[in-house]
Amino acid sequence: MFMFLDCCAVNPVESTTNDFDTTPWCTTKGECQSTNAEIPKACCVGVTETNYTSAPSSCYADVQSGTYNKKGCFQALKELEEELEEKNTAHTTTVLVLEIILFVLEVSQVILVISICRSSNEA
Incomplete structure (x- = not known):
């Protein structure tokens, strides 16, 4: 250690x-x-x-x-723990942002399909 x-x-x-x-x-x-x-x-x-x-x-x-x-190793372990927590928080935030982006893209696709269907029904 x-x-x-x-x-x-x-x-x-x-x-x-x-x-x-x-x-x-x-x-x-x-x-x-x-x-x-x-x-x-x-x-x-x-x-x-x-x-x-x-x-x-x-x-x-x-x-x-x-x-x-x-x-001292007590302090070194505390710093390692904090670093791992920061990385975990950053990873969780990144995953959350990506999930929001994917959700927005899916909603955009649904809106696009609905618009296309309305356009073809009006024509």
Whole structure:
């Protein structure tokens, strides 16, 4: 999720004190201790599944500003939800407009047929 949404932790990461401090990942026996990390490598800017192992230590160990995704994943998920809602609303509006246009065209065809029938009855 960190790599897909370009986010890190639940709340925004501001420094080496962050959401990971009290997690099993970073307690006295967690992965954090064995790699001297403050945040997971997945939080680093530009890290993908293919280059995960070569993430720069300035990101995960030193937490240097600009090297990691500061946005919290809670906010990133909210933004994704809003974006999907906007697309859904835009899609619904487009479908509604198209349905109205089709209705107007059908009514126009009926009026045209009625006009043609009246013209041929008068002739």
